[in-house]
Amino acid sequence: MTHRGTVRPENQDALCAAGTVRFGDMMRAPETLTLAKEYPLLLAVVDGMGGYSGGALAARILADALADGAKDGRFGSRCEYETDRQTILSLLRNAAALMRSEAQDNPELSNMGATVSGVLLREKEALAFNCGDCRAYRLSGEALERLTCDHSIVQELFEKGIIDEDEMRTHPRKNIVTSSVSARPENLELYTKNISRGDGDAFFLCSDGVWEALKSKELKLRLNSFSDAPTEGAQELFEALIAVGCKDNVSFIWFAE
Numbered sequence: 701m702t703h704r705g706t707v708r709p710e711n712q713d714a715l716c717a718a719g720t721v722r723f724g725d726m727m728r729a730p731e732t733l734t735l736a737k738e739y740p741l742l743l744a745v746v747d748g749m750g751g752y753s754g755g756a757l758a759a760r761i762l763a764d765a766l767a768d769g770a771k772d773g774r775f776g777s778r779c780e781y782e783t784d785r786q787t788i789l790s791l792l793r794n795a796a797a798l799m800r801s802e803a804q805d806n807p808e809l810s811n812m813g814a815t816v817s818g819v820l821l822r823e824k825e826a827l828a829f830n831c832g833d834c835r836a837y838r839l840s841g842e843a844l845e846r847l848t849c850d851h852s853i854v855q856e857l858f859e860k861g862i863i864d865e866d867e868m869r870t871h872p873r874k875n876i877v878t879s880s881v882s883a884r885p886e887n888l889e890l891y892t893k894n895i896s897r898g899d900g901d902a903f904f905l906c907s908d909g910v911w912e913a914l915k916s917k918e919l920k921l922r923l924n925s926f927s928d929a930p931t932e933g934a935q936e937l938f939e940a941l942i943a944v945g946c947k948d949n950v951s952f953i954w955f956a957e
Contacts, residue, residue: 701730701938702951705909712748712755713907713951714763716818719771721763724756730934737957740777740784742770744818745834745951747907749880754812758799762814762881765795779825781894788820788829789890792881799883813882817848819903821955826903829892832877835911837904837923838895844920849891851879869912902926902956909948913941926954 702722704711714723717733718741735741746763748755769775769791775784795814803809815832828836828847833855836847849855853876854868863871879889904923911919922940926933934954941950 701934702727703938703949705946705948705950706942707945707947708949710756711949712759713909713949714746714748714759715951715953716742716744716746716763716766716770717953718742719767721760721767723760723763730931730938732931732934739822740770740775741821742766742775742818743821743903743905743953743955744816745905745907745953747815747832747834747909747949747951749811749813749815749877749882754799754802754806754809754883755814757802757809758812758814758882761798761802762792762795762816765791765798766816766818775820779822779827779894781827781892784820784827785829785890785892788818788827788892789888792816792831792888792890796881796883796888799881800885803883810883813880813884815851815877815880815908817905819847819905819955821897821903824897825894826897827892827894829890831888831890832880833908835906835908837906839902839904839923839926840898840900842920842924844916844923847893847895850877851889851891852877865916869915874908874912902954904952904954906952907949909946909950910941910952912948913944913946913950923954927956930954930956
């Protein structure tokens, strides 16, 4: 699901599921995709940087770059952590180069950029990654584990023990990210984590508009309901986000076998 939410005039998020991309106002309700069981499988949520001109375009450029990489066989059939990490980093850098090209033609786009989180799934392993404050989680049984590490001021405060996980949602500096894929010539930081997949593991990716809108306990309870009825669970989660008056775009992907 990707949606503008209740406040923003434009949806600057995008989704990538294998070679499928969704963005803007294409979706009115959560969509269910049945994907061929062919690994590796790349999933990603992209968040155009709100407040900057070209956020929606930046998100689309990055989602398309990831989808093209997935379709073009950029990832090998075997899991090789460092190789996979470098491939993802290359795709992000390619997207950044395209953003810079757009900005050269239109100086108003010089600050365009996007954040991203994703998972590269293989039969027995998964590589979670992020740049910015989109997140990837794993639901194993009833346990919800955050796999990614935000590039943000509030993440740094959390790691120092100054604030807790839920205080990250409401802190006045929560919108300040320390890394993104952008047209600006800055260092692009990529966080990655390789994990073994267990039987029944499910994965949830989301933009900051989702995890900031709901307390972690409520998000966990709602995701637990996806196991039995994912389509209904996705609709109920979307309705809950709208009901709390989410101040940002809301986008998420749930994946389970």
